[in-house]
Amino acid sequence: MSDKTAFQPPATIGILGGGQLGRMLALEARRCGYRVAIFTDEATGCPAGQIADWEVNARYDDTEALDSFLARVDVVTVEFENIPDACLSYVEARKPLRPGRNAVFTTQHREREKLFLRSQNIPCAPFQIVEDLAGLERAVAGLGRPCVVKTAAFGYDGKGQAKIGPESELADVWSGFEGHHAVVEQWVPFVMEVSVVGARAVDGSTATHGVVENIHDRHILDVTLAPARVTPAIEKQALALWESVAQGLQYVGTMAVEMFVTAEGKVLVNEIAPRPHNSGHYTIDACVTNQFQQQLRAVTGQKLGSPRQHSPAVMLNLLGEVWPSETRQPDWTPVLSHPEAKLHLYGKQLAKLRRKMGHITVLGATADAALAEARKLQGLLGSRTA
Numbered sequence: 116m117s118d119k120t121a122f123q124p125p126a127t128i129g130i131l132g133g134g135q136l137g138r139m140l141a142l143e144a145r146r147c148g149y150r151v152a153i154f155t156d157e158a159t160g161c162p163a164g165q166i167a168d169w170e171v172n173a174r175y176d177d178t179e180a181l182d183s184f185l186a187r188v189d190v191v192t193v194e195f196e197n198i199p200d201a202c203l204s205y206v207e208a209r210k211p212l213r214p215g216r217n218a219v220f221t222t223q224h225r226e227r228e229k230l231f232l233r234s235q236n237i238p239c240a241p242f243q244i245v246e247d248l249a250g251l252e253r254a255v256a257g258l259g260r261p262c263v264v265k266t267a268a269f270g271y272d273g274k275g276q277a278k279i280g281p282e283s284e285l286a287d288v289w290s291g292f293e294g295h296h297a298v299v300e301q302w303v304p305f306v307m308e309v310s311v312v313g314a315r316a317v318d319g320s321t322a323t324h325g326v327v328e329n330i331h332d333r334h335i336l337d338v339t340l341a342p343a344r345v346t347p348a349i350e351k352q353a354l355a356l357w358e359s360v361a362q363g364l365q366y367v368g369t370m371a372v373e374m375f376v377t378a379e380g381k382v383l384v385n386e387i388a389p390r391p392h393n394s395g396h397y398t399i400d401a402c403v404t405n406q407f408q409q410q411l412r413a414v415t416g417q418k419l420g421s422p423r424q425h426s427p428a429v430m431l432n433l434l435g436e437v438w439p440s441e442t443r444q445p446d447w448t449p450v451l452s453h454p455e456a457k458l459h460l461y462g463k464q465l466a467k468l469r470r471k472m473g474h475i476t477v478l479g480a481t482a483d484a485a486l487a488e489a490r491k492l493q494g495l496l497g498s499r500t501a
């Protein structure tokens with residue numbers, strides 16, 4: 116079902132997925148007086164479920180559970196992209212699904228995502244799709260080394276990826292991908308990774324937050340600087356790429372596009388996230404309308420708010436390493452008593468290593484000043500693997 120119906124509080128927003136992105140959307144929605152329902156295959160009490168009015172804990176192919184969920188919600192959105200397609204189709208046939216099934220289906224799978232980018236002439240790293248070792252050999256011969264091979268389905272935070280260097284044995288590399296479709300990409304010697312988070316409303320209007328700079332640590336986002344330290348020309352390219360992706364997908368909701376900036380000043384799309392994004396969390400504390408409020412507005416058929424940033428900011432991710440053990444909380448005093456820092460915790464029970472447990476936003480006169488403060492807080496909190 117795809118229409119332009121608008122919803123006001125106390126309508127019920129149904130969210131597919133139970134993680135922190137659903138939690139932050141639920142917080143925003145409940146503040147406005149909407150009701151929130153979560154459908155997740157996680158156990159009860161998941162990060163989003165803790166905030167929702169009610170949650171359904173069932174498999175995404177459990178149509179009976181989906182029926183009872185859909186009977187009680189007005190509009191549905193997603194908080195992560197790896198929702199089985201049959202579930203997306205089932206939901207879309209019965210309730211407004213924003214973003215629609217096609218946008219999620221395209222972006223949840225690297226092969227479809229890359230082919231979409233190619234079809235729209237949106238610049239990205241040269242790539243080839245491979246299905247077997249012979250295909251990998253042809254792709255590597257064509258693209259050159261170094262390159263990177265990524266599984267087409269269900270990859271995130273660098274999982275399901277392997278770099279192919281000058282010495283790599285392709286048969287060894289392929290053994291990790293056997294039986295899967297994969298995308299082989301030319302290696303991009305980028306000078307910076309940036310992203311743009313924005314929203315597109317049901318009437319096609321858009322509002323983008325500015326270009327932000329992302330620094331990763333072992334494939335997981337460590338800090339985001341907002342704004343990014345880029346030239347106006349780079350900024351213009353990055354914002355234009357976001358618009359092309361959003362229009363191409365006829366997107367409705369909040370969407371992030373991750374990009375590489377090359378030494379020659381070119382911007383290439385790396386990945387699309389059909390949902391709010393970790394690199395947009397700073398908007399909660401630093402923007403007139405944050406990425407979750409925009410998602411809520413787009414999903415409920417309302418006009419978007421101003422994305423204007425009122426202060427430079429840095430977002431620092433808090434991974435499980437910051438907890439002294441899986442179950443013992445750190446002493447949060449340095450953050451809680453800081454005049455320009457905000458603590459966000461996601462309510463996860465076990466602080467596993469590399470798990471995203473929360474984040475800190477630090478405001479400052481400049482992004483560099485905020486980064487220096489964030490690094491100080493990071494040092495004070497410590498790490499159990501340091």
Ligand code: AMP
Binds near residue numbers: 270
């Ligand atoms: P992804 O899961 O595609 O977002 O990749 C995770 C990280 O791996 C990116 O944030 C980059 O740091 C790195 N990476 C991925 N693809 C490439 C590429 N083609 N060239 C260079 N670095 C890459």
